[in-house]
Amino acid sequence: MSQIHNARYRLEREQRQRVAEERVRSTTHSFIDRYHSELVSIQQQGLAEYVQERYNSCLSQLRQIEAELAHAPFSARESSKSLGNDIFALRNVARRIKVQVEEAQYQQHRDELEAKANAEKERKTHISNAWSQELRNWTDKLSLNLMLKEVKELEQQVFAELSSVTPQELLDKFKQLKTRGLAKAADHRAIIEKQTQHATNCDVVQAVVDIVSPSLPAEESKKLTEQANTIISANSKDVSEQLKEIDHLSDRADKIIENEAVRKETVKAIFTTLKSTGFTVQKPKMVETKAGIREVVIAASRPAGNRARFKIRLDGSCTYEFDNYRGQTCKKDIDQVLPKLSEVYGVDLSDSRVVWSNPDDEDAQMKPIPSQTMNKKG
Numbered sequence: 001m002s003q004i005h006n007a008r009y010r011l012e013r014e015q016r017q018r019v020a021e022e023r024v025r026s027t028t029h030s031f032i033d034r035y036h037s038e039l040v041s042i043q044q045q046g047l048a049e050y051v052q053e054r055y056n057s058c059l060s061q062l063r064q065i066e067a068e069l070a071h072a073p074f075s076a077r078e079s080s081k082s083l084g085n086d087i088f089a090l091r092n093v094a095r096r097i098k099v100q101v102e103e104a105q106y107q108q109h110r111d112e113l114e115a116k117a118n119a120e121k122e123r124k125t126h127i128s129n130a131w132s133q134e135l136r137n138w139t140d141k142l143s144l145n146l147m148l149k150e151v152k153e154l155e156q157q158v159f160a161e162l163s164s165v166t167p168q169e170l171l172d173k174f175k176q177l178k179t180r181g182l183a184k185a186a187d188h189r190a191i192i193e194k195q196t197q198h199a200t201n202c203d204v205v206q207a208v209v210d211i212v213s214p215s216l217p218a219e220e221s222k223k224l225t226e227q228a229n230t231i232i233s234a235n236s237k238d239v240s241e242q243l244k245e246i247d248h249l250s251d252r253a254d255k256i257i258e259n260e261a262v263r264k265e266t267v268k269a270i271f272t273t274l275k276s277t278g279f280t281v282q283k284p285k286m287v288e289t290k291a292g293i294r295e296v297v298i299a300a301s302r303p304a305g306n307r308a309r310f311k312i313r314l315d316g317s318c319t320y321e322f323d324n325y326r327g328q329t330c331k332k333d334i335d336q337v338l339p340k341l342s343e344v345y346g347v348d349l350s351d352s353r354v355v356w357s358n359p360d361d362e363d364a365q366m367k368p369i370p371s372q373t374m375n376k377k378g
Helices: 012-046 047-067 071-102 107-120 124-135 141-147 147-157 165-193 196-217 219-232 239-276 329-344
Strands: 002-010 285-288 294-301 307-313 317-323 354-360 373-378
Touching: 012 047, 012 071, 012 196, 012 239, 047 165, 071 141, 071 165, 071 196, 071 239, 107 124, 107 147, 107 307, 107 354, 124 147, 124 165, 141 147, 141 165, 141 354, 147 165, 165 196, 196 219, 196 239, 239 294, 239 307, 239 329, 317 329
Parallel strands: 002 373
Antiparallel strands: 002 317, 002 354, 285 294, 294 307, 307 317
């Protein structure tokens, strides 16, 4: 007797959850490393001070995600995806702001303000010290640059010959200027961010390809790269639509990685089960069908000539065949192998159907085997 069955495979719910969590944790950790490198690079290039509040916020969120990753990987992944755009936007926004600040000759004006403050130190020591300190504490370069006119007017008022401004009054006035400056800076950064969003999108897409692509099968990696190139090349496309496409690209890559992880677990389970039931099992190999479908093939045999062959595809389908048997010995081997897959390794059969059977094995030639599926519990 010979039989061929179609079924579907799946992992046990807990095992599949574990596989998924490990996969998400590994991928998210790679993104976190990439984000840290990006922040370090921004700091080393002296760009952080132009987006200081955004930079500090991103760093704080990144640390929270790292802490969350150990116990809530899926939540950490979503937070990471959301944070990625903010981090990759920092460099582009900071560069643009730096150019604008340099063009405004901010540094020269700041030196002039401090020089005048020092010149007045003997006459107005406390005022001068308070002025210099507040100016140094104003670390957001853009907001200060946008308020230079008001700062200069305040300087003239404070250091006027007959000025009666107290240190506390000076602090209050600086606080008002900072509040207005930060509000203006936020609006200005939003404009710059919108102008540089496409460049940011390109950085995000490239990061997805660099981190995810090595974990994909060659064919899927090529498809991912082609899709990423299509997104990047669409310069005129609405940036919000690009962000949606990037999100879909990332989700699709995650799904492929998860499916590949499930397939590897299934291949391992089948290989071990066949070996433990007395078969001599060949090393699994990847082949491509005439239809262009890539599948892992596991071939096994017994000394008596009985043969078993499993073909596992990435989409969850599987073909298995037992042939070169006499009488009911084929069914005996099937009843040995398949229950063990389910009971020991969590590979459960579903949608199973016999697509070809030769009860008495009267035909010595093995017939072609149509496709059939098997699923993992999960």
